[in-house]
Amino acid sequence: MxxxxxxxxxxxxxxxxxxLIMYLGRNWLLERLKASVKxxxxxxxxxxxxxxTRREKAYEEIIVALYDMIKYFRIHKEDYGQGTGLSDERERELLQKYIRASSSLNKATDIGAFYISQEAIDILQELRRREQFDYFNEPxxxxxxxxxxxxxxxxxxxVEVAKRDLKRT
Structure with a gap:
């Protein structure tokens, strides 16, 4: 007996x-799988x-560059060849901002394809390829x-394309 x-x-x-060993092994394995998936x-x-974040920064850089360029063009289109009325220092600062913005916009047009939508790239390329007046022969x-x-x-x-593009992400 x-x-x-x-x-x-x-x-x-x-x-x-x-x-007990099977239970502990099973739990350990499940926890490892959960941790791996997480x-x-x-x-x-x-x-x-x-x-x-990179997409947002790319759009921000492009939009800021366009704003700076628009500001430069707006000031100069309203002077009608009589000067902007700004000090020489302010004129130089404005020109430097324009040059930086133009450079930034060109770079963003080329590199932006990695971050921004194709529709936005098309807009920038159209802006670059458009026919322009001759700076030296036109008023x-x-x-x-x-x-x-x-x-x-x-x-x-x-801006509209960026809103749509950033909303869907």
Whole structure:
């Protein structure tokens, strides 16, 4: 009788130990899988957030550049060849802002394809490829007026495209 009880206790303890090990192993494996999936998800989420941030910055840079260029054209289109009435220092500052904005816009048009929508790129490329008045042979105010109108139109279109593009992300 003792042998039967001993064998029964031995079997029960072996089965219990095996069940406990299987239970702990299963839980450990599930936790590892959950952690692995969470880690992958976190990496993808961080990448997505980074892409959104880069897209927002790209649109911001383009819009600021267009605003600076429009400001420059607006001031010069209204002077009708009689000077802007600004100090020489302010004129230089305005010209430097225009040059930086123009450079930034050209760079954004080329590099922006990685971050902004194709529709926005098309607007910028159309602005770049358009026919322009001859700065040296046409009246300056007409040149500045055309540039002002073209850049203002591009800005309005780009703002609408940016709103749609950033809303869907």
């Amino acid at each position: 003792e042998n039967i009880i001993l064998a029964l206790l031995s079997s029960i303890s072996s089965v219990s130990l095996a069940a 880690h992958e998800y976190d990496i993808k989420l961080e990448s997505f957030k980074s892409q959104i 300056r105010f007409e040149f500045y007026e055309q540039e002002y109108q073209e850049h203002d139109k591009a800005l309005k279109e780009l």
